[in-house]
Amino acid sequence: MPITHPNLQLIPLAGAIPAWTGSIHAQDLTAICQNVRDGGGRLVALWGSDQRSMQQGFALHTLLMNENGLICLNLPLDENHPTHPDIRHIFPAANRMQRAVYDLLGIYAHEGGDHRKWMRHGAWHGGSFPLRKDFDAAQSRCDELDAYSFVKVEGIGVHEIPVGPVHAGIIEPGHFRFSILGEKVLRLEERLGYTHKGTEKRFESMTLQQGAKLAGRVSGDTTVAYAWAYAMAAEGIPGITPPDRALWLRALFLERERVACHLGDLGYLGNDVALSFGFAQFWILKEQVLRNNSALFGHRYLMDRIIPGGVAADLSAEGKRVIEQELAMLEREVRILRGIYEEHAGVQDRFIGAGRVEPQLAAQLGLCGLAGRASSQAWDTRVQFPCVPYDKLDVQMATYRNGDVAARVIVRFDELFESLRLQREILVNLMHGDELALPLEKLPGNGFGIGMVEGWRGEVMVAIHTDAQGNLARVHPHDPSWQNWPVLEHAVLDNIVPDFPLINKSFNLSYSGHDL
Amino acid sequence: MYQIIKQILKTGIKTETPPQPDEAMRVNAQRLQQQILDMFGRALTIRHVDAGSCNGCELEIHAVNNAYYNIEGLGIKFVASPRHADMLLVTGPVSRHMETALKRTYDATPEPKLVVAVGDCARDGGIFGESYASCGGVANVVPVDVAVPGCPPTPNAILQGILTAISAQK
Numbered sequence: 139m140p141i142t143h144p145n146l147q148l149i150p151l152a153g154a155i156p157a158w159t160g161s162i163h164a165q166d167l168t169a170i171c172q173n174v175r176d177g178g179g180r181l182v183a184l185w186g187s188d189q190r191s192m193q194q195g196f197a198l199h200t201l202l203m204n205e206n207g208l209i210c211l212n213l214p215l216d217e218n219h220p221t222h223p224d225i226r227h228i229f230p231a232a233n234r235m236q237r238a239v240y241d242l243l244g245i246y247a248h249e250g251g252d253h254r255k256w257m258r259h260g261a262w263h264g265g266s267f268p269l270r271k272d273f274d275a276a277q278s279r280c281d282e283l284d285a286y287s288f289v290k291v292e293g294i295g296v297h298e299i300p301v302g303p304v305h306a307g308i309i310e311p312g313h314f315r316f317s318i319l320g321e322k323v324l325r326l327e328e329r330l331g332y333t334h335k336g337t338e339k340r341f342e343s344m345t346l347q348q349g350a351k352l353a354g355r356v357s358g359d360t361t362v363a364y365a366w367a368y369a370m371a372a373e374g375i376p377g378i379t380p381p382d383r384a385l386w387l388r389a390l391f392l393e394r395e396r397v398a399c400h401l402g403d404l405g406y407l408g409n410d411v412a413l414s415f416g417f418a419q420f421w422i423l424k425e426q427v428l429r430n431n432s433a434l435f436g437h438r439y440l441m442d443r444i445i446p447g448g449v450a451a452d453l454s455a456e457g458k459r460v461i462e463q464e465l466a467m468l469e470r471e472v473r474i475l476r477g478i479y480e481e482h483a484g485v486q487d488r489f490i491g492a493g494r495v496e497p498q499l500a501a502q503l504g505l506c507g508l509a510g511r512a513s514s515q516a517w518d519t520r521v522q523f524p525c526v527p528y529d530k531l532d533v534q535m536a537t538y539r540n541g542d543v544a545a546r547v548i549v550r551f552d553e554l555f556e557s558l559r560l561q562r563e564i565l566v567n568l569m570h571g572d573e574l575a576l577p578l579e580k581l582p583g584n585g586f587g588i589g590m591v592e593g594w595r596g597e598v599m600v601a602i603h604t605d606a607q608g609n610l611a612r613v614h615p616h617d618p619s620w621q622n623w624p625v626l627e628h629a630v631l632d633n634i635v636p637d638f639p640l641i642n643k644s645f646n647l648s649y650s651g652h653d654l
Numbered sequence: 655m656y657q658i659i660k661q662i663l664k665t666g667i668k669t670e671t672p673p674q675p676d677e678a679m680r681v682n683a684q685r686l687q688q689q690i691l692d693m694f695g696r697a698l699t700i701r702h703v704d705a706g707s708c709n710g711c712e713l714e715i716h717a718v719n720n721a722y723y724n725i726e727g728l729g730i731k732f733v734a735s736p737r738h739a740d741m742l743l744v745t746g747p748v749s750r751h752m753e754t755a756l757k758r759t760y761d762a763t764p765e766p767k768l769v770v771a772v773g774d775c776a777r778d779g780g781i782f783g784e785s786y787a788s789c790g791g792v793a794n795v796v797p798v799d800v801a802v803p804g805c806p807p808t809p810n811a812i813l814q815g816i817l818t819a820i821s822a823q824k
Contacts, residue, residue, distance in 0.1 A: 261750035261787060268786050275786035283754060303755045306734035308702045308715050311752055333706045335749045336787035352781055358710025358806065402716065415658055421720035422668055428717070439710065441805065478657050650708045653749075 140206035141177070143170050148209065153374025154525035156207030157588050164223055167213055171202065171228045179204030180504050180517070181229035182590075183599050183616035184236065186220075186243040188271050191605070192584075196220040196245050199614075201588070201599065207523060208588060210601075221248040231504040231621045242269040242338070257331045257653070259284035268339055269612075284329075291317035291325050299635065303332045307639075310649035314638075321634040326627045333653040341613035346372060346446055346581060349610055353600060354441050356615045357651030362388075362395040363593030364615060364651075365444035367600040370525075370589025372446040375581045375604065383572035384448035385526045390564045391440045391449075393557040396594040397468070398427045398439075400554045403646055407547055408479065410640040411488040419475055423468060430464050448575025458565050465558050476551050489544035493629040493641030497539055505625045507596015507618040509645050512549045513541035519592035531563050543644040553594075583608045595619065595648065617651030669724040673810050675818040679800045681771075681793065697729045698820060701739035701763065705756045705792065706782075707746030710806040711773040715743065717809040730816065736762040741819065743812075744796075747775040747782040748789040760796040768819045770800045772812055777801040 139148055140158055145166045148158040162170065171181070182201040189197050195217040202209045213222055224247035226232040237256035240246045244267040246253075258264070260282030267273060291298075296319050303311035313329040337356060341349050353368035354361040366388050373380065380388075401424040408416020428438040435443055435451040443451040453461075479485055495505060500513035510517060520533040536552035538545040585604040590597055596618025605611035626645050630638055702715060718725045719732070733739055736759045748756055760769070771792040774780035779790030792798050802815035 259751045273786070278786065284751070303752065304703055304736075304759050308712055308719075308732060310704045310707070310709055310712065311755065332751045332755070333704070333746070333749050334751055334787050335706045335747055335782045336785040337782070339785060339787075340782060355708040355710065355781055355805075358708040359713060361710070402713075415662065418721050419661065419665065421717070422665065422722070425717060425720050425722050438808065439713065439806070441710070474657070474661060478661070481657070648709065650706075653751075 140204055140209050141170065141173060143173065146170060151210075151374060151586070151588060152377040153587055153589070154370050154379075155519075155523050155588065155590050157210065158207065159210040159212060159586065161212045161214065164213060167200065167211065167223045168225060168228065170211060171200070171225050174202045174204055174209065175228050177204055180506070181225075181231055182208065182597070183601070183614065183620070184232055184239060185601065185614040185616070186239045186245040186269070187603060187612045188243060188269065190217055191271060196243065198222045198239070198245055199601070200225070201601070201616075205522065208590065210588065215245060220245040223247070224249040226252075229504060230502070231624060234624065235620060241267070243267050244270065254287060257334055259331055259334075268336065286329055288315045288327050288329070289325065293319075295319050296324060312649050316635060316638075318635060321636070323630045323633055323635060323638070326630050328623055328627060330623065330649060331653050333650045335654075337615070337654040338613060341610050344610060346578065346610065349613060350445055351442055353613075353615060354444075356654065357617060357648040358439065359399055360395070360593045360595060360598060360617075360648065360651065361439050361441045362391045362444060363591045363598040364600065365442070366392060367589035367591045367598050367615070368602070368613075369444055369446045370591065371587035371600045371602040372578065372581060372589075374587035374589065375585035375602065376578070378447070378576055378578065380448040380576055381572045381574065382526070383569055384574050386564055386568050387449045387451070387453065387574075388444055389527050389531075390453070390561060390568075391435070391443055392591065392593070393560050393564070394427065394431060395440060396557045397554055397561075398424055398431075399594040400550045400557075401427065401472075403643065404475075404547065404550055404554075406643055407489075407543070407640070408485065410643050411485050413482065413485055416475070416479065419471075423471055426464065426467070430460055434460060445575060447578035448573070450575070452574055453568065458568075461561065461565060465561055469555070469558055472551070472554060479547070486544065488637070488640060489547055490542060492543040492637050493633060493644060495541040495625055495629050497541060499628060500541060500625065503625050503628070504621045506621045508549055508553070508594065509546060509622050509625070510596065511535065511537045512545035514539040517597070519590055519597050523590070527564065527567070530567070531560055533560065543640060546644040581608045593618070595646070596622070615651070615654065617648050619647040619652045622647050623652065668721040669727055670722055672723070672728060672817065673814040675821040676814050677818065679802055679815050679818050681798050681801050697731070698741060698816070699731050699733045699739050700741045700743050700816070701733055701736045701759065702743045703745070703756055703759050705744050705746045705752045705776070705795075706749030706788065707773065707775060711745035711776070714806045714809050714812055715745070715772065718812050723809045723813055725813065736760075737764065739763050739767070741768040741770060741816070742796075743770050743772055743816070744792045745772045745776050747779045747784075748792055748795045750787050750789060753789055753795055756792075756795055768799045769796055770802065770815050770819050771798045772802050772815065773807055774803055774805045777803055780805065
C-alpha cells in the first residue's frame, strides 16, 4: 500500500502505472493529503464528477503521488450541498484547480479565502455548471465581459501593465497583469481560461476512438503524451496490455516529440536574447525531425498515431536507417550549438540568474516536469514508474539546482541528448513481426482508469470514468502547466519587465492544456 | 564568433521555392480590389490571433518562419499589433472567451484587411465544434477570406493560404 490511514481502504487499479483508488470521508481528506505531503508526495490533479445518474450525488477526485505510485481519493458529495474541505494550505497548486472545479461543476471548498472564478469568464451564467449532466447550454448562455478582480499593488511610482489576451508573438492567449516599479516586477498575476473550448464536455459525447483524437488535441504540442496517457487509462479498465512492439513504438514517438519540442524551445530561447542565429539553426534541425516524422509515420507531430490498444503506424527497416542517420546528425549538430550557446557571453549574461526558482520554493509550490527538474525536483515518470519499455531503458534523469533560465536550458540540452540515446536503444530493441494493436472497441461499464506519461513539459495525466454502458462518462486530462503557471508568478519577481518573455519561454507552459 | 560563422557557412541556404496560390481555399469570392493588391505590393504584415486553438497550428506558423519556408524572404512579416497589420491569421475554434478579443483585434486592424483562417478548427470548428464554450469556425465571428484546411495544416499549406489571399482571382 502506498499510504496507510485507518479510514482508507485502497484498491489497486489495473494498468501500466502503479495506482490505487479508495473512497474517503470529508473529514479525512486534509489528514491524508497532509500525510502524503509530509512524506514528500505531491498533488497531481483534482477534478469533480457528476454521478447523480447513479444516485451517488457528486464526487471530488484528488490524485496524489508519492514514491510508491498514484493514489486517487474519491470523496462522495451531497447532491444539494456539494462541498469539500479546502486543501490549498497543504498543496498551493490546488487553489486554481478548486476554483475550476467550482466553475465547471458547482463543487466548492467550504473554507479558504480565494473564491474568485477561474475557468469561467462571461460565456455562461454563474449559477450554471457546464460539466453537470443536466447543463442547458442555451439557457445558460451569457454575453458578459469578463470582470476579474486582480490584486492591486499600490504605492508611489507603482503602475500596472496589462498584457493580452492577444499577445505580441505567435503564442496562445492569456492575460498577464504586471505591477511594476521602474523596470522591476513587483507582482505578476495571471488570468487564464481564454482558450476554454469545452474539451471535457466534448469527450462525454464521443466514442472511445473519437476521444483518442480529442485527447491528442488537448495541447497540440504534447499530442503524443496525451494520446498515450488516454490510451493507458482506457487499456487499464479492461486490463489489456498492447503488443510489445506497439509499446516500444509509443516510446519512440514520445521521445521524438520531446526532441522536436526541446529543439524548438532552444531556438526560441536564443532568439529571445537576440541570437537569431540560434533560432535559425535549431529550427532547421527541428524541421528535419518533423519531415522524417511525416515521411515515416504520416504526420509531422505524430497526431493520431497512438490509439487505444496500440499504435497506428509502423517503422520499416529503411525507416530505422533514416532515424539512425537523423540521430547521428542531431548529436553532432546540437553539440556544436550547445558549445556556441555556452561560450556566448551575451547569451549567458541573459540566461544566468533570470527567473530563478529556488529548490525550496519549487518544492513548496509543487513545481514539476522539466522546470521542476531545473530546480532540483527529481520527478520523472519514466524513472520513478517506468512502464514498458522504459523499465528496460534505464532513463537518466536530468536535474539541476540553480532554477534559473540557464538551468532550464541545461536541462533541455541534457534531456535532448538522453532522448537521442533512448531512441537509439529503442531502434536496437524493436522486435519485428508483432502485431501493432489489440482490438479495443468499447470499455467495460462503471470503469475507472488512469494514465500518466512524462511528456516533454512534465507529467501528463488522463483519467477516464465510464458509465454503466461503458460510454465515456467523464474524461479529465491534466497538464503539468496547472502546477507550473503559479510558479511563473514567483519566478519573475524582482526581474525586469523585458526579461519576462525570456523567463516565460524558458517555462513554455500550455494554455490550451490548462484551459481545456 | 568564428564558430558561428563556420556553422552558418556549413549550413548553407535551406530556403525552398514557395507554393502557388490555391483558389480552392478561397471562401469570399472577391473582397479584393486590384488597387488593394497594388497597395500591399510585395510586403505584407500579419498579426496572428490564437482564438482558442490547441497550439498545434501555432507550431506550424512558427515553422513557416524557419529557414526552409523563410516567409520573411517573401516580404511577409509577423507584427506585434493588429494596428500594424494587413492580415489576420486566425487559428482555433473561436472560444466564447476569445470572441470579444478577436472582434476587437479585427476592428483594430486598418482597412483594407484580410483574414485567413488556419486549420480545420478555424474553418468549421473542427473536432471541438460549436458548444457552450466554442463559437465554431472563425467565419462565425469575423469575415474570412481564405480558410486553410489541415490538422494542423503544413507550413506549405499555410503559406499557400496567405499567398491565395493576396492574389486576385484569375
